[in-house]
Amino acid sequence: MKQVLISAVVAAVVSIGAWQVMNLAHGDAAIEAAAAVPPPVFRYTDELIEDGWVARAPGTDEKPLEPASNSICFITKIEIKGVRGPEDGNSCAIGVDEFTGFWQLTAAVGDGGQSEVRCNARCLVWE
Numbered sequence: 001m002k003q004v005l006i007s008a009v010v011a012a013v014v015s016i017g018a019w020q021v022m023n024l025a026h027g028d029a030a031i032e033a034a035a036a037v038p039p040p041v042f043r044y045t046d047e048l049i050e051d052g053w054v055a056r057a058p059g060t061d062e063k064p065l066e067p068a069s070n071s072i073c074f075i076t077k078i079e080i081k082g083v084r085g086p087e088d089g090n091s092c093a094i095g096v097d098e099f100t101g102f103w104q105l106t107a108a109v110g111d112g113g114q115s116e117v118r119c120n121a122r123c124l125v126w127e
Contacts, residue, residue, distance in 0.1 A: 040126040040127065041126065041127045042124060042125070042126050043124075043125050043127070044123065044124050044125070045065070045066060045122050045123045046122070047076055047122055048065075048105070048121065051077065051079075051118040051119060052092070052105045052106065052107035052118065052119040052120065053107055053116070053117070053118045054090075054107050054108060054116065055116040056114050056115070056116060057113075057114065058109050058110060058111045058112065059108070059109060060106055060107065060108040060109075061106070061107045062097075062104055062105070063104065063121075064097065064103075064104055065094075065102060065103035065104060065105060065121060065123050066102060066123040066125055067101060067102055068101055068102060068103050069101065070125060070126050070127065071103065071123045071124060071125040071126070072123065073094055073103040073105075073121050073123035073124075074094065074121060074122065074123075075092055075094055075120070076121055077092075077118065077119060077120035077121075078092045078117070078118075078119055079116075079119075080115060080116070080117050081116045081117075082114070084115065087110075087112040087113055087114075088110075088113040088115040089109070089113055090107075090108065090109055090110070090117040091106075091107075091108045091110075091117070092105070092106070092107055092108075092117065092119035093105075093106045093108070094106070094121055103121075103123060105119055105121045107119040
């Protein structure tokens with residue numbers, strides 16, 4: 001009986017020791033892997049120097065922003081002036097230009113419109 005008890009204690013100690021060694025080995029590897037990959041650096045852009053702007057005539061003004069692969073952009077300014085009636089349909093939109101892959105800000109005055117629209121945007125970029 002004494003021999004069985006000693007064997008059980010030794011087996012338990014060896015199992016716990018092996019388990020600890022495996023955890024330390026995997027823990028060190030995980031720490032080393034995390035240290036090898038630097039954390040992303042975030043920055044935000046300033047607003048565009050020149051607003052997207054359309055005045056007193058139908059049309060659009062498109063402004064390229066940042067690559068869509070490592071950024072997210074958002075509208076920061078919408079200013080509409082001189083609305084005379086329902087035909088003055090204005091908009092500010094942001095989307096990805098499929099050709100360039102960049103975010104694009106678009107200011108637009110719809111057909112028949114004679115008002116003015118100004119738009120601006122900023123982006124959060126990670127590198």
